Amino acid sequence: MSTHASTRPVRWPRRLVRGLFILIAVSFLALFLLLPLAIVFIEAFREGVSAYFATIKQGDALSAIRLTLLVAAIAVPLNLVFGVAAAWAMARFEFHGKALLGAFIDLPFSISPVISGLVYVLLFGAQGWFGPWLDAHGVKIIFAVPGLVLATVFITLPFVARELIPLMQSQGSEEEEAARVLGANGWQMFFRVTVPNIRWALLYGVLLCNARAMGEFGAVSVVSGHIRGLTTTMPLEVEMRYNEYDYVGAFAVASLLALLALLTLLVKTLLEWRYGGEIAAHAPGGH
Amino acid sequence: MRKLPVLLALVSTLATATVVAKDVTLLNASYDPTRELYRDVDTVFAAQWKAQHGDNLTIELSNGGSGKQARSVVDGLAADVVTLALAYDIDAIADHGLLAKNWQQRLPDNASPYTSTIVFLVRKGNPKGIKDWPDLIKSGVQVITPNPKTSGGARWNFLAAWGYALKQPGGNEAKAQNFVRQLYQHVPVLDTGARGATNTFVQRGVGDVLLAWENEALLAKQELGNDAFEIVVPSVSILAEPPVAVVDKNVDKHGTRAIAEAYLKFLYSPQGQEIEAKHFYRPRSPDVAKQFAAQFPKVNTFTIKDVFGTWRQTQAKFFADGAIFDQIGPGT
């Protein structure tokens, strides 16, 4: 149908454009992401495979892994529920102060990690607003697991909401309205129409939230107290080993964190394979 | 019912047993590279305590930057003892009423059971011929030292240089300031901590000389398995005194005062001193020092008190916002 072809300058062959794009993207990813990752593994295995496994088994690495998983397992679902609620309100309704609400959701990202742990210290620390009351009642928040969870929730709060809002805005609400008109109740509409439409954004949001929850150092460091084997998460363990001149040990624990992140991506890939057909069927415009 | 007397007897024997064998936990908030040191100290002390008192003692250890650890204790980290890098940080805890202001007089030797000093780490063969402080400001020499405003340890580096210049014939404040100003003009990278600076020097190959605590220089040489470096001891250096203290408010709350005090006293005992020397800290005990003479070359040292007065005064004069370091440091 391209009747204008003759008047146009030479049209780049589709395959060339494609190849060029892939080349640029892949080289950027390789330079900026693959190389640093390679450095981590090279340093971790500098003294050989057996040294790697010895250093992982040693000391407080295991309790750090357990604590990291525990904190993520509490923080991520909390932010998932919040993200869905906030996205529903923001993408489906008009109300005053919506832009302000959006900016508030992003706030945790714009706070320097050096301060985002401190804000909870100002609330719950011994010198903080609620510190004396908590102390009198024997409740420990800071320098214990609740503090770690709070700081992590704070840092990762925007992820799910931020994934969902632009997608839900671009999708519009016609399908949901249709479901309501056809007699579906709220939950039926939500689980049968909304969730299938946003499942991939949900998944991305959860994965990002999870990755960041496991990798966060700055905020968690302030509220942890760094008690070995009790309140040290994996990133803290990495830092502490590094500061003790245990270079290989630090990078070994860091490599485990990278592996955990890759593992969650494996889950995503499996889901894509399993449900790949369904997405196509549910994609807007595919009906 | 006939079983009752038997049961009572059993309970009473158990009770007498448990009166002796308590489970006690002690938390030591320490600064960064002391894990190995306190792991050895804790093992020996816990065994000793059990033998003498029958209690099962668990010593938990928290490691972090000295200033950050002090803030954590102020904010409610329930440490029974603190073992930090400089007295200023424990003073800050005392300011919040967590321990007596005279804490430094409660133990011998300024409450520092072990010491260290500032030395130079240079590359193999000492290609720039660095032997003493003046060599650091020769043209073409790059010095790596962390930022004294973010690293407690680095404040000792600054003060060592200052004290050296002050102690030269005809030395005075103005000359000292001039020397230190020139020194920091030779600093290309200002890491935030001692470990970062070591990394910059050792792994990244930046700079000709690293100013470091002697114990960390020895630890770095050992842990990084590197014989590509040499330690140079300057003619004059500072006696770095990392202090220890019992946190009164916390031990009284936990009922652990006796054990916490015994723990810190152990650091001064011959056994404790030997462990500290093994971990590259200079022991206070002359006997133990003699034993490790090969590891610690002789060095003329001065103390903070000799040259600068108290840590509070030192901090205000040099490292507060707008004070001398901000006036003469790199980038100014």
Next chain:
Amino acid sequence: MRHRILPGFGISLGYALTYLGLIVLLPLAALVWKASGIGIEGLIHLLAAPRTLAALRLSFGSALLAALINAVIGLLVAWVLVRYRFPGRRLFDALVDLPFALPTAVAGIALTALYAPNGWLGSWLASWGIKVAYTPLGVLVAMVFVGFPFVVRTLQPVLESLDRDVEEAAESLGARRWQTFLRVILPMLAPALLTGFALALARAVGEYGSVIFIAGNIPMRSEIAPLLIVQKLEQFDYAGAAALSTAMLLFSFVLLVVITLLQRWSSRWMEKTR
């Protein structure tokens, strides 16, 4: 009320506000309260200091530039990952999240190892006379790294759900591919792209852990604003630290509000042109 037919407005908004209030606003109130300790004069004195200004300029300037780079590269990467099939695609897709999963200090050390004068990339760049580690350029590299996942991950779901019929229609009507992209695809991506940009920006402004290893941290030259906050904390000056972070926060907040407004404007515009 356009969407009166849809349920759950009250409960979703109420829940979101309560949660946000407890997790974010209450702690921030404590921060602002602490910051008020230094007074207006103290704040002006703090913010007008040449060193503070230099640090703020470096932090916000590099962060803006980093977010811009991430927006362009991120769009390209997202496009390639969603639209094209090539060997290793899943591996590269998986790599995108890496900057979040690696503790920032590890990222900083690894990047410095790469870009230092004795590193793989650093030695090569040095032969071209380009110094990255221990210069403001190093700050930029670290900021691009930490903000990278945002743009890609906000664009990916939108790209995946994008209606290809529209593109095909446009092309069958004779539009050039660039025209299709600029006039049809880009407007649809704009809200997500802006979101990604805003998030990458916000994240980079406050970044500390990875930057300090590669920056050099020389005052007036390569010292970032969060480092000044840390210096205040080391002096137990909580009020000064809180004041500086509140100032940074307000500035970022204004940027975020502007971007959110832009985003709403672009999505409204899109609905109109639908």
